[in-house]
Amino acid sequence: MKKISIVSAIILITVVIINSCGSLSVKLSEEGTGFTPAQAYLIKGKHTNSPMRVLQSDNMEDSLFLREICSPVDPVADKNLLMTLISRMQATVTDSLTAGVGIAAPQVGISKRVILVQRFDKEGEPFEAYLNPAITHYSKMKQDCREGCLSVPGIRGTTKNRSYAIYVEYNDMDNNQKGELIEGYTAVIFQHEIDHLNGILFFDHLR
């Protein structure tokens, strides 16, 4: 998600009602885990701290790739490559040329369920990585948010259907399953980045 100088999310401070219960929809399995040789080559291609090329929606080949459904990662079996990928994704999203508040692995050419989110709701506003994230609860209350995307040049728009609060389940690097309630602008970043893992771009919500 692209950095927006003035956070324009309209956040209503009120009680949030989280509806329904559910379970983690993305489960790890043998099928679909592990990096391909081509992915490993791309991840290891340069220094571990160097930015990666960000795919662009106005490029035909890139735009097709950005619409793919990403496969899960295995945090244990793929640990070394995962750590390199996360390091390079952070270098990319914090690079002055591609500064943003979040990034998903498909944006750097890796069709895996990995995202980085800047936690504006935490002290120091750190970037944190989430593996196999899935939203299992959405608040009925919505929020408006002006969004942009590192992969969508020249377009910004105000989405009106982002939930104010969400419950996100994910795996950590030790393959523990975790869950967390996220609210406000940070919840929009999670929704935006998890959309990327399912081939959805923010302007799909503007229609």
Ligand SMILES: [Zn+2]
């Ligand atoms: Zn994006």
